[in-house]
Amino acid sequence: MRLIIEARLVDGDSDTVEEGDGILSVVERPDCSLADPGLSLAEGRSLLAKVHTELLSKQVQRWLASQTHCESCGAALRHKDSRSTMLRTVYGKVTVKSPWLWSCACQGTARTEQRVVHPLSKALTRRVTPELEYLQAKWAAHLPYRQATNMLKEVLPLDKGISSSGIRDRILDLGEQLDADIERDIAHLPQSVADEQVRECCHVAAVSVDSAWLRNCDPGRDHGRHVNIVVGRATFTDGPPNCMHMCTGK
Numbered sequence: 001m002r003l004i005i006e007a008r009l010v011d012g013d014s015d016t017v018e019e020g021d022g023i024l025s026v027v028e029r030p031d032c033s034l035a036d037p038g039l040s041l042a043e044g045r046s047l048l049a050k051v052h053t054e055l056l057s058k059q060v061q062r063w064l065a066s067q068t069h070c071e072s073c074g075a076a077l078r079h080k081d082s083r084s085t086m087l088r089t090v091y092g093k094v095t096v097k098s099p100w101l102w103s104c105a106c107q108g109t110a111r112t113e114q115r116v117v118h119p120l121s122k123a124l125t126r127r128v129t130p131e132l133e134y135l136q137a138k139w140a141a142h143l144p145y146r147q148a149t150n151m152l153k154e155v156l157p158l159d160k161g162i163s164s165s166g167i168r169d170r171i172l173d174l175g176e177q178l179d180a181d182i183e184r185d186i187a188h189l190p191q192s193v194a195d196e197q198v199r200e201c202c203h204v205a206a207v208s209v210d211s212a213w214l215r216n217c218d219p220g221r222d223h224g225r226h227v228n229i230v231v232g233r234a235t236f237t238d239g240p241p242n243c244m245h246m247c248t249g250k
């Protein structure tokens with residue numbers, strides 16, 4: 001038995017069906033047993049990557065077709081060159097063609113020459129999708145970078161699309177953005193409140209805080225009771241570190 005998955009494109013509300021580039025994937029089950037029920041993880045990853053690449057390529061083609069004429073006078077823009085643009089997504093790296101075009105003569109003046117425009121760069125200002133960045137940040141918050149990378153590669157067709165160093169860089173960028181957001185929020189506080197709540201101590205080099213919930217396993221009256229342990233450590237520039245802890249139960 002073979003399951004043949006084919007891509008077909010339907011334009012707008014038209015009933016006309018445009019044939020795709022062919023068969024996307026063929027899933028074969030040579031015998032009639034149920035030893036391999038449904039798709040395997042590897043087959044699912046491969047199928048997702050192919051469908052995604054097909055869809056994204058078609059989207060880019062259609063969008064680029066609307067960018068080949070001047071927005072002001074409608075004249076066709078001359079083709080200069082063609083490069084490749086790579087986009088990192090949750091379903092892997094996709095490479096699409098990115099044409100370089102000469103700007104329209106109506107946009108230039110006697111002093112300014114025609115310039116080269118890259119239409120795709122206007123639409124894809126970033127080379128990584130927000131969904132992929134979200135997944136990387138979410139799982140790197142729960143797991144070491146390498147384990148987060150391996151987990152995402154195991155369930156998604158990411159192969160060489162992500163790396164533990166890339167996730168680390170992403171987390172550092174995110175941390176800097178959060179710091180900037182906090183600084184901006186502090187700057188917008190009323191001056192008296194800001195002065196009162198933001199007290200910087202030049203002797204503290206670093207503060208780390210961690211928290212965990214523990215459940216009492218002893219049989220008896222306290223079975224199931226939860227205890228929250230909060231531990232903090234302040235490192236000073238001019239003295240030994242100081243540790244603090246706090247326990248609360250419920």
Ligand SMILES: [Zn+2]
Nearest residue numbers: 070073104106
């Ligand atoms: Zn023009």
